Amino acid sequence: MIGTPRVHHRSCDSTNARGRELAAGGAPHGTLVTADEQADGRGRQGRSWTAPARTALLMSLVLRDLGPARELLPLVAAVAVCEACEEAAPPVRCRIKWPNDVWIDGRKVAGILIEGRPAEGWTVLGIGLNVSTGAGDFPPELSATATSLRLAGDGSQIATEAMLRSVLDRLYERLDQPPAEVLTRWRERDALHGLVVRWNGGDGVAAGIDDSGALLVDAEGGCLRLDAGEVHLRTAGAPATQEAPGAPQRL
Ligand code: BTN
Numbered sequence: 001m002i003g004t005p006r007v008h009h010r011s012c013d014s015t016n017a018r019g020r021e022l023a024a025g026g027a028p029h030g031t032l033v034t035a036d037e038q039a040d041g042r043g044r045q046g047r048s049w050t051a052p053a054r055t056a057l058l059m060s061l062v063l064r065d066l067g068p069a070r071e072l073l074p075l076v077a078a079v080a081v082c083e084a085c086e087e088a089a090p091p092v093r094c095r096i097k098w099p100n101d102v103w104i105d106g107r108k109v110a111g112i113l114i115e116g117r118p119a120e121g122w123t124v125l126g127i128g129l130n131v132s133t134g135a136g137d138f139p140p141e142l143s144a145t146a147t148s149l150r151l152a153g154d155g156s157q158i159a160t161e162a163m164l165r166s167v168l169d170r171l172y173e174r175l176d177q178p179p180a181e182v183l184t185r186w187r188e189r190d191a192l193h194g195l196v197v198r199w200n201g202g203d204g205v206a207a208g209i210d211d212s213g214a215l216l217v218d219a220e221g222g223c224l225r226l227d228a229g230e231v232h233l234r235t236a237g238a239p240a241t242q243e244a245p246g247a248p249q250r251l
Contacts, residue, residue: 002030002032002061002063002171002175003164003168005027006032006033007032008035010035010036012037013038014038014126015035015038016113018033019060019061019124019126020115023117023120028064030061030063032059032062032168033059033060033062034057034164035058036053041058042126043128044111049128050142054132055130055131055132055137056160057128057131057164058127058128061125061126063124066175070123072212073114073123074213074228075100075186076171077125077127077171078189079186079189080167080170081094081110081129081167082096083174084163084166084170085104085129085149088158088166089150089153089154092104092149094189096189098190100112102129104147104149105152109130109148109152110127110129110130111127112128114126125171129163129167130149131148131150131163133146133148183213187209190206197233202220204218205218214227214228215231
């Protein structure tokens, strides 16, 4: 099982920071850290993550000795979060902006931050999922790009604790699955496919992911392979389904 032992903070700096500390101190596989509120929530690539108190699922999971599953963990986590959201708030349909931002209707509902010490055999999987955030609760800089399950669904309240259980169940199931299955599920939700993406080094049309989870891009001079750790996609675009088929959008 995953999710026990569990440490819950009413407020902490970052559940990932707490998770890392516990992992470095020998916490077992499956240890969970949650919080009602974070003072210093961290996002990918040095960004911060903010969420009004008690409106979001803020969780970090210590995972040990994942073996080959470690490589696809960013994709596994994104698929699990999508599935949990869709189950909790039908008829929402989630899509994934490579590598693991979860979107509903072109707005971000969840982000995933994976940190770790592979040499020491541990990884911390951090997930921030906007559950019951209202439209006026987001800071102004996020109001046009963020959403919550409540806003995207039928407006009914969803308990954060129920979302936690659902995310843990989906993760547990998906962590054990063959890579091919995870890749298929991720590809079904690829929000960038067919869109023009720009990164620190060029631009091109997103053409899916390879079997290691790297983004493939058709660019001048051929097909490129971009690694999530190295590439910063400067902007994000609308899901491909909102575009005319075959008409890539410059972001
Ligand atoms: C991103 O989209 O940039 C990743 C955001 C990850 C946020 C979560 S909230 C729980 C956990 N603790 C953190 O400090 N960050 C992750």
